Amino acid sequence: MGDKANTHPGAAGRATAADHPTSVRNVVLVGHSGAGKTTLVESLALASGAVSRAGRVQDGGSLSDYDEIEHRQQRSVQLSLVPVEWNGIKINILDTPGYADFVGELRAGLRAADAALFVVSAADGVDGATRLVWDECAAVGMPRALVVTHLDAARSDFDEMTALCQRVFGDDDPDAVIPLYLPLHGEPGPDGHAPVTGLIGLLSQRLFDYSTGQRTEREPGPEHRELIEEARSRLIEGIIAQSEDESLMDRYLGGEECDVKTLITDLEKAVAHGVFHPVLAAAPPADGAKRGLGTVELLELITGGFPTPQERDVPPVTTPQGKPCATLSCDPAGLLAAEVVKTSSDPYVGRLSLVRVFSGTLRPDDTVHVSGHGLESRGHEDHDVDERVGALSAPFGKQQRALDRAIAGDLACVAKLSRAETGDTLSAKEDPLLMEPWVMPDPLLPVAIQAHSKADEDKLSQGLARLVAEDPTMRLEQNQDTRQLVLWCLGEAHMDVALERLRTRYGVRVDTVPHKVSLRETFASPASGRGRHVKQSGGHGQYAICEITVEPLPEGSGIEFVDKVVGGAVPRQFIPSVEKGVRAQAAKGVAAGYPLVDVRVTLHDGKAHSVDSSDAAFQTAGSLALRECAAQAQLHLLEPVAELEVVVADDYVGAVMSDLSGRRGRVLGTEQSARGGTLVRAHIPEIEISRYAVDLRSMSHGTGRFSRSYARHEPMPQQQAARILEEAKNA
Known part of the structure; x- marks a missing residue:
């Protein structure tokens, strides 16, 4: 780990294919927007020798946030992979966006990784969304470590930040969240703030000085001894508490000096098992420097403490038909099982699929089976096809560096998988x-x-x-009721990026229009009407007259048509024509253009002509009769009501319930959520929650989440309904 003080750099500019899963580490960076994840990735790439200067690959081009939209918005909006090498270990660093709208990219990164590095800013603290991700990782036992950044900010304090991390992330065991190093401060500047110039290794009791732009090692001074002793004792006790050697604590309490190599071994095992979460510090390199503070220590932690892919379980697999399969392991010689964790389009290469290989080995020009992912409700059709794999490559900024294979545990970009989408499975065509x-x-x-x-x-x-x-995470809907094309997004920033990609990447400009909900119309009172369609223009004429009554029915009844014609006033062959005309008009609406529902239409009487009556004439008469009934009756507009389930921290329950009431919502009750916080159930008109994804995030500081499902349609308030009806008349 970092105290090993090994400074062997990785090979610059090489695209390496891992030889064995034990020589691979997959780590995802997690943290809120602005915490410094992308800067940290670039510092790690520089320290490992992958780039020659911060943010640049050796033969030119940007390393991170190279998408044009990311440049314009000055923030990450997509998952990116940066592979580096350290001590013969290939490290796949997955940089994720910190903004909540791009949580889909974060979840893809979590899927592809075997460990998580939580990046927290000493200037901003820890936000609620980061805490939720920590809890998700804890639930699946993913190993985690923390990196404190922005230590050069005014009033930043590493000790205070560590204490905050212990309170926020150490619910089960605060002693499992402990720093491995203490920051070493230089002389205070004019503002009184002392910059961090080095680190003190608590296990090795060595000082690592970064003040010259390089990393040098020396003995700490006498002034550091007391500080080291106190923090070191706590660290050793924390490591021993997680040690598999139960006798180690007794020996330590008995005064026996613990061997540093033993402590490091136990520490690495505890980190890999996800029960110990070291805290480290990092800072970007100064101009011209080759290493940022803490980068070597981080690389040693990743290679020594984070698990190999073989130490993590492969996700369960079935056949495409749902039949169970044997459990797979991370074996390069095993059955091929890989997953597309990200799909993107390159203007020169075409479609690129970022793939995590969980089992087997993927090679260029292989023919693989692509299995769909069950997201047809979101506009992603299921598929079950064979495709030929194009070139394999390792991404590095805008460049793609060729690979000859990708073994179990590794990640690679696959070109020209035209049918594969994010979330799809790649497997051998003989064993899908x-x-x-x-x-x-x-x-x-x-x-x-x-x-x-x-x-x-x-x-x-x-x-x-x-x-x-x-x-x-995006859903495309062609709403048949409102005749609108609707793109469902996670938030406004997600929407902006989607529309910008449509314009810049695919050359399609679109306009946004007000979103409509699927309203319905119904009769609030009975009414009678007469439909008369009589035309004579010298040739074959049109003649049809029908008389109907309309009465309201209970919710969910639909349109009921009743024939009560006597004496053959409407010939039997034309009664279905009247019904067809009534139903066609009901589908188009009778007042504001919304479908008519929950009424009984009764045909009582009518007239026909032996020559001029026809199916089309009676359809028109039925339509006219229904419209005349609507003109005489009181109508209701029915609006869809959603059943809303909101999970929010206890501190925000009052604000959420008050907000729901202000949106004409009816709170049904509250209960404790199984995942923490309070679950609020409510019925609320859908027209009131079109922007609730944005508003709830603001109310709950990013910690709230909700789900919605259709409950029923119910009458809209008269004043609001009158306004919509008036707008329809004037349209």
């Missing part, structure tokens, strides 16, 4: 498999769109298909 999908957040912000021009309309369908293929 389907991997259990990871949990995807539901997109709950509706955005209605339309093509900007006729040229855009011609390209819209294909552009949207490619967009949703890249992002399984």
Whole structure:
């Protein structure tokens, strides 16, 4: 680990294929936006020799956040992979966006990784969303460590930040969240803030000085001894508490000096098992420096303490038909089982699929089976096809460096998988498999769109298909009731990026329009009407008259048609025509253009002509009769009501319930959530929650989450309904 003080750099500029799963580490960086994840990735790449100067690959180009949208927005919006090498170990660093709208990219990174590095800013503290991700990792036993950044910010304090991390992340055992190093401060500047210039290793009791831009090692001074002793004792006790050697604690308490190598071995085992979470410090390199503070220590922690892919379970697999399969292991010689964790489009290479190989070995030009992922409800059709693998490569900024294979435990980019989408399984065509999908957040912000021009309309369908293929957190809906094309997103930033990608990547411009909910119309009182369609223009005429009554029915009854004609006033062959006309008009609406529901239409009387009556004439008469009834009756607009389940921290329950009441919601009750916090159940009109994904995030500081499901339609308040009806008349 870091106290081993090994400074062997990785090979710069090489794309290496791992030889064995034990020589691979997959680590995902987690933290809120602005915590310094991308800067840390670049520092690690520089320290390992993968780049020649911060943020640049050796033959030019940007290393991180190279997407044009990321440049414009000055933040990460997608998962990116940066492979580096340290001490013969290939480290796949997965940098994730910190903004909540891109949690789908974060979850993909968690799926592809075997350990998580939580990046927390000493200037900003820990936000609630990061705490939720920590709890998710804890639930599946993922190993975690913490890195404190921004120690150069005014009033930042490593000790205070460590104490905060112990309170926030150490619910089960605060002594499992302990620093391995203490920051060494230089002379205070004009503002009184002393910069961090080095680290003191608590196990090795050595000082690592970064003040010159290089990492040098020396004995700590006498002034550091007391500080080291206190922190070191606590660290040793924390390591021993997690040690598999139960006699070690007794020997330590008996005064026996613990061997440093033994402590490091026990520490690495505890980290790999996910029961000990070391805290480290990091800072970017100064101009011209080759190593940022703490980068060597982090690389040693990752290679020595984080687990190999063989130490993590392979996700369960079945056949595409759902039949159980034997449990797979991370074996390069085993059955092929890989998963697409990210899909993107490159203007030169075409579609690129970032793949995590869990079992077997993937090679260029292999023919693999692609199994769909069960997200048809989000616009991602299931598929079950064979495809030929294109070139394999390791991404490095905008570059793709060729690989000759990707073994179990490794990640690689695969070119030209035209049918594979994010979440799909790649397996041998002789033994097709389907991997259990990871949990995807539901997109709950509706955005209605339309093509900007006729040229855009011609390209819209294909552009949207490619967009949703890249992002399984997005859902595309063609609403038949409102005749709107709706893109469901996770938030406004998610929406902005999606529309920008449509424009810049696929050449499709769209306009957003107000989102409509699926309203219904119904009769509030009985009414009678007469439909008369009589036309004579010299030739064959049209003649049909029908008389109907309409009465309201209970919710969910639909349209009921009753024939009570006597004496053959309407010939039997034309009664279905009247019904067809009534139902067609009901589908189009009778007041504001929304479908009519929950009424009984009774045909009582009518007239026909022996020559001029026809099926079309009686359809028109039935339609006219229904419209005349509507003109005489009191109508209700019915709005959809959703059943809402909101999970929120206890501190925000009052604000959430008050907000729901202000949206015409009816709170049904509250209870403790199984995952912590309070579950609030409510019924609320859907028209009131079109932006609830944004508003709840603001109310709960990013910690709230909710789900919605259709409950029923119920009458809209008269004043609001009158406004919509008036707008429909004037349209």
